[in-house]
Amino acid sequence: MKLAELNSGAKARIVSIRGKSGIKKRLQDMGILPGEEIVVQKVAPLGDPIEVIVRGYSLSLRKGEAEDIEVEVLE
Amino acid sequence: MKEIRIVVAGNPNTGKSTLINAISGAKLQVGNWPGVTVEKKEAELTFFDYKLKFIDLPGAYSLSPFSIEEKIARDFLFTGAYDVILCVVDSTNLERNLYFVIQLMELGKPLVLALNMFDEAKKLGYKIDVKLLEGLLGVRAVTTVATKGEGIDELKRALVEVAERKILPKRLSYGEDLDFILERLRVKLREMNPELGKEFHQIGVLLKILEGDRELIELLKIKVSEEEIRELTEHIEKVHGEDIETFLADVRYGLASGVVKQVLSKPEIRKITLTERLDRVFLNRYLGIPVFLLLMWILFKLAFDIANPYVDFVDETISGPVAKWSGALLEVVSAPSWLSSLILDGVITGVGIVLSFLPVIGMVMLLVTLLESSGYMARAAFLMDRIMRTFGVQGKSFIPMLLGFGCNVPSVYASRVLTEEKERRLTIFLVPFMSCGARLPVYVVFISAFFPERSGTVLFFLYVLGILVAISVGIIFHRLFYKGVSSPFIMELPPYRFPTLRDLWVHTWMKLRHFVIKAGTWILAINIVIWVLLNLPWKPENPQESLLGKIGSAISPIFKPLGFGDWASASSLLAGSLAKEVVVSTMAQIYEAERPKEENGEINFLEDLKDIVINFGAKTKEAVVNVFSTFGIATLEPEGPEEAEGLLGRLQGHFTPLSALSFMVFVLLYWPCFVYGIATKAELGSFKLYGQAILLHTAIAWIVSFLIYQLGRLLGF
Structure with missing residues (x-):
C-alpha cells in the first residue's frame, strides 16, 4: 500500500521508498527509512498535503511524494 | 588575545538564531553569503582572554544538500576555516537532530552540542542523561534554554575548553563491512592525492566520496577513481540489499536511535501536547481555513x-x-x-x-x-x-x-x-x-x-x-x-x-x-x-x-x-x-x-x-x-x-x-x-x-x- 492512500489516524510501517534520487535522499535524511513506523496525523483541509509523525516529530509532504512511499498497515 | 572561530550549525527550528541572539546580544552583523541571497550572521565577543568569533550557518537537516541553505552549510563545514563546531540540538527531537550530529562528528573537528529547549523536554517528562550522551559521542554537551539565556556562559566555557584542548569526537563504528571499505578508500585516496593534508582523510570526506557527492569532491579538489567507487558501492548493494544512499542513512539513523535509546527516557503515558491541541483547531478540516x-x-x-x-x-x-x-x-x-x-x-x-x-x-x-x-x-x-x-x-x-x-x-x-x-x-x-x-x-x-x-x-x-x-x-x-x-x-x-x-x-x-x-x-x-x-x-x-x-x-x-x-x-x-x-x-x-x-x-x-x-x-x-x-x-x-x-x-x-x-x-x-x-x-x-x-x-x-x-x-x- 502507498502512504498516500492512508486515512488520517492510520499507522503503518515503511517498506520501501522509490522516487527521484534527490527527493528520495531528502525523505531518508528526514528519517523516512524502511522499517520505521509512520502515523498519518492529518490531511490538509483541501486534501493535500498530509502530515505524518515519524521518529517523534511532525513532517508534512505532498501526496505526490507520499505516492512513492510503500507501506504496510499496522493493527 | 586569542581568537577562536566557532561555526554554529544545526537543524532548522532548534532555536539556533535565538541562541545566537542570546550569545551575541546586539553585536550581530548580518550580511549575505557571497553570491547568494542567504543571510549570513556573524558576531564577535570577548570572553575572558579570548575573542570568540561566531559564524552562523543556515539551518540544515543533512550534509547532503537539498537547498541553497544546506549547500552553504556543507561547503563551509568542509572547507571553511574554524576551530570548533557548535551544534544546536532540539532536546525534544533528539533522534533526527542526532542524525545531523553524527554527520558533524564525521568531520573530525572539535564539537560542542547545545541541548537547547531543555525546559520543554523536561516539561514533556523527558529525562536525558547528558553525561552518558557525552561519553557515548565523545563531545561536550551543555543544556541550554536560549529564550531565557540559560546555559550560555557554560556553553562559552565549553567552547573555549574544547577548542583549546582540541577534544575530538569519537570515531563511531559503522559496522565491520563499512569500516573496512572506508579504510580501503582512505589508503586509495592517500595514494592518489599525496599532496593533501590529513583533514581530507576524515571519514566525512570518505563517506562523501562513497555517496558520490561530485560537487563536493570537485570543491575539495581531490582525485578519485570512479571505477573503484563503483566497485565498492556495488559490493554494498549486493551484500546489504540497499543502494548506497539508503544504506548510509540507515547506518547513521541506526546509530542515532541507538544513542537515543540509551540516553533518553520518556514517560510511559504520553501527555497531549499544546501543539496537538492547537492544531486540532488550526489544521481542522472545517475550521482550519476560516481561522487562517x-x-x-x-x-x-x-x-x-x-x-x-x-x-x-x-x-x-x-x-x-x-x-x-x-x-x-x-x-x-x-x-x-x-x-x-x-x-x-x-x-x-x-x-x-x-x-x-x-x-x-x-x-x-x-x-x-x-x-x-x-x-x-x-x-x-x-x-x-x-x-x-x-x-x-x-x-x-x-x-x-x-x-x-x-x-x-x-x-x-x-x-x-x-x-x-x-x-x-x-x-x-x-x-x-x-x-x-x-x-x-x-x-x-x-x-x-x-x-x-x-x-x-x-x-x-x-x-x-x-x-x-x-x-x-x-x-x-x-x-x-x-x-x-x-x-x-x-x-x-x-x-x-x-x-x-x-x-x-x-x-x-x-x-x-x-x-x-x-x-x-x-x-x-x-x-x-x-x-x-x-x-x-x-x-x-x-x-x-x-x-x-x-x-x-x-x-x-x-x-x-x-x-x-x-x-x-x-x-x-x-x-x-x-x-x-x-x-x-x-x-x-x-x-x-x-x-x-x-x-x-x-x-x-x-x-x-x-x-x-x-x-x-x-x-x-x-x-x-x-x-x-x-x-x-x-x-x-x-x-x-x-x-x-x-x-x-x-x-x-x-x-x-x-x-x-x-x-x-x-x-x-x-x-x-x-x-x-x-x-x-x-x-x-x-x-x-x-x-x-x-x-x-x-x-x-x-x-x-x-x-x-x-x-x-x-x-x-
Missing part, C-alpha cells in the same frame, strides 16, 4: 492600520516643519532658487520617502517574524499549498502576496520565508499585481470623476483583476519555464513556541537598517532624477516644456490605442514609476500649472517641535483606534485628496469613462514602482528581476488596457 483567513485579516489590519498613521506622521513632519526650517535656512544663506528647489523637492522629499517606508516595513517584519517563529507559518503553508502550487509557488507565498495589498515593498522582504529560490523569485515577481495602497489615490480621483455611483464595483473589479492577472501569469510561467514541475514540499511542522521579544526586535531592526542602508541612497538618487526631469530646462514656462513633458509627448502615441494618448497622461505615468500615487500629484501639477504656494509661516522652532510631538501623540491614538475599529480596513478608505477638486473637472475634459477605466487598469498593472525595484535589488542582489518585471508588467498592462478599451468601444461605450 481570519488570522490573515487581523495580520493585515495590524500591519497597515498601525503603520499608516506613522507613515502620515513622517510625511507631515518632513513636508511641514522640516521643509519649512530648511527653506528658512536656505534663505538665510541666500541659496540660488535652483539649489533650494533641489534640496527641498529633491533631497528632503527623497529622505521623506525613505523614512515613510519604515513604519510599514517595521510592522510587517515584526508580524512575519512572529508568524515564523511561533510555528504558524508552516501551518499556513500546509493549509494553502494545494491552492498556491497551481501557479508554481507554495503555501507560504500566500503571506507576502497578501501583504502586497498594503504595500509591495515589505512583501519583497517578507518573501524571505520562502527558501526555494525559484518560488521566491516567482512570488516577488507576482506581488506587484496585488493592488497596493499607493494605487488607491489614483483610483479615488478617477472613480470620483467618472464612476461616483459605482465606486465600490469599480474598486472591486480592479482588485480582482490584479489577482486574476497574477494567477494567470503564475500558471503560464509555471507551465512554460518550469514545465509544471513543482519544487518538492517536505517540510517540518515544528511545535508552537512563544517567540522572545528580543528575537522579534533583532530581526525587525536588522531589516530596517538593511532597508535604509541598501535602499535609501537609491531612492534618494531616483527622486533627484525625477526632480531633474520635472524642472529642467530650469523653470519651464509650461510643464510640457520640461524634460518629463518632452519625453511624455514622445511616448504618448504608444498609449493612443488604450484611449489616453495625450502627453499629460504619459508624463504622469512616467513620474508614477517612482511611486504610483505620484501619478495623481503629477497630473494635478500639470493641469493646474501654478499651484497655490504654501505660505512660509513664522519660524518658531520650539512651537514646531511641540506640534511634532503632539502630532505623534495624535497618530498613536489613531493607530490604536484603527486597530479596534471593526469597520473596514483603513488603507482601503479613500481620503479626499486636497488637490483633487480642480483636477476632477479637468480630467472629465480629457478622459471618457471608458478611457478612465483603461487608465486605472494600466496604473494597476504597469511598471512596479522604483522602491519595489530597489527592495528586490537589496534582497536578490541584482536588478535583473526588476528589469524583467518592468518589461513584462508594462506589456501585460498594455495588452489588458488595450482589450478593455477596444472591446468597450466595440460594445458602444
Whole structure:
C-alpha cells in the first residue's frame, strides 16, 4: 500500500521508498527509512498535503511524494 | 588575545538564531553569503582572554544538500576555516537532530552540542542523561534554554575548553563491512592525492566520496577513481540489499536511535501536547481555513492600520516643519532658487520617502517574524499549498502576496520565508499585481470623476483583476519555464513556541537598517532624477516644456490605442514609476500649472517641535483606534485628496469613462514602482528581476488596457 492512500489516524510501517534520487535522499535524511513506523496525523483541509509523525516529530509532504512511499498497515 | 572561530550549525527550528541572539546580544552583523541571497550572521565577543568569533550557518537537516541553505552549510563545514563546531540540538527531537550530529562528528573537528529547549523536554517528562550522551559521542554537551539565556556562559566555557584542548569526537563504528571499505578508500585516496593534508582523510570526506557527492569532491579538489567507487558501492548493494544512499542513512539513523535509546527516557503515558491541541483547531478540516483567513485579516489590519498613521506622521513632519526650517535656512544663506528647489523637492522629499517606508516595513517584519517563529507559518503553508502550487509557488507565498495589498515593498522582504529560490523569485515577481495602497489615490480621483455611483464595483473589479492577472501569469510561467514541475514540499511542522521579544526586535531592526542602508541612497538618487526631469530646462514656462513633458509627448502615441494618448497622461505615468500615487500629484501639477504656494509661516522652532510631538501623540491614538475599529480596513478608505477638486473637472475634459477605466487598469498593472525595484535589488542582489518585471508588467498592462478599451468601444461605450 502507498502512504498516500492512508486515512488520517492510520499507522503503518515503511517498506520501501522509490522516487527521484534527490527527493528520495531528502525523505531518508528526514528519517523516512524502511522499517520505521509512520502515523498519518492529518490531511490538509483541501486534501493535500498530509502530515505524518515519524521518529517523534511532525513532517508534512505532498501526496505526490507520499505516492512513492510503500507501506504496510499496522493493527 | 586569542581568537577562536566557532561555526554554529544545526537543524532548522532548534532555536539556533535565538541562541545566537542570546550569545551575541546586539553585536550581530548580518550580511549575505557571497553570491547568494542567504543571510549570513556573524558576531564577535570577548570572553575572558579570548575573542570568540561566531559564524552562523543556515539551518540544515543533512550534509547532503537539498537547498541553497544546506549547500552553504556543507561547503563551509568542509572547507571553511574554524576551530570548533557548535551544534544546536532540539532536546525534544533528539533522534533526527542526532542524525545531523553524527554527520558533524564525521568531520573530525572539535564539537560542542547545545541541548537547547531543555525546559520543554523536561516539561514533556523527558529525562536525558547528558553525561552518558557525552561519553557515548565523545563531545561536550551543555543544556541550554536560549529564550531565557540559560546555559550560555557554560556553553562559552565549553567552547573555549574544547577548542583549546582540541577534544575530538569519537570515531563511531559503522559496522565491520563499512569500516573496512572506508579504510580501503582512505589508503586509495592517500595514494592518489599525496599532496593533501590529513583533514581530507576524515571519514566525512570518505563517506562523501562513497555517496558520490561530485560537487563536493570537485570543491575539495581531490582525485578519485570512479571505477573503484563503483566497485565498492556495488559490493554494498549486493551484500546489504540497499543502494548506497539508503544504506548510509540507515547506518547513521541506526546509530542515532541507538544513542537515543540509551540516553533518553520518556514517560510511559504520553501527555497531549499544546501543539496537538492547537492544531486540532488550526489544521481542522472545517475550521482550519476560516481561522487562517481570519488570522490573515487581523495580520493585515495590524500591519497597515498601525503603520499608516506613522507613515502620515513622517510625511507631515518632513513636508511641514522640516521643509519649512530648511527653506528658512536656505534663505538665510541666500541659496540660488535652483539649489533650494533641489534640496527641498529633491533631497528632503527623497529622505521623506525613505523614512515613510519604515513604519510599514517595521510592522510587517515584526508580524512575519512572529508568524515564523511561533510555528504558524508552516501551518499556513500546509493549509494553502494545494491552492498556491497551481501557479508554481507554495503555501507560504500566500503571506507576502497578501501583504502586497498594503504595500509591495515589505512583501519583497517578507518573501524571505520562502527558501526555494525559484518560488521566491516567482512570488516577488507576482506581488506587484496585488493592488497596493499607493494605487488607491489614483483610483479615488478617477472613480470620483467618472464612476461616483459605482465606486465600490469599480474598486472591486480592479482588485480582482490584479489577482486574476497574477494567477494567470503564475500558471503560464509555471507551465512554460518550469514545465509544471513543482519544487518538492517536505517540510517540518515544528511545535508552537512563544517567540522572545528580543528575537522579534533583532530581526525587525536588522531589516530596517538593511532597508535604509541598501535602499535609501537609491531612492534618494531616483527622486533627484525625477526632480531633474520635472524642472529642467530650469523653470519651464509650461510643464510640457520640461524634460518629463518632452519625453511624455514622445511616448504618448504608444498609449493612443488604450484611449489616453495625450502627453499629460504619459508624463504622469512616467513620474508614477517612482511611486504610483505620484501619478495623481503629477497630473494635478500639470493641469493646474501654478499651484497655490504654501505660505512660509513664522519660524518658531520650539512651537514646531511641540506640534511634532503632539502630532505623534495624535497618530498613536489613531493607530490604536484603527486597530479596534471593526469597520473596514483603513488603507482601503479613500481620503479626499486636497488637490483633487480642480483636477476632477479637468480630467472629465480629457478622459471618457471608458478611457478612465483603461487608465486605472494600466496604473494597476504597469511598471512596479522604483522602491519595489530597489527592495528586490537589496534582497536578490541584482536588478535583473526588476528589469524583467518592468518589461513584462508594462506589456501585460498594455495588452489588458488595450482589450478593455477596444472591446468597450466595440460594445458602444
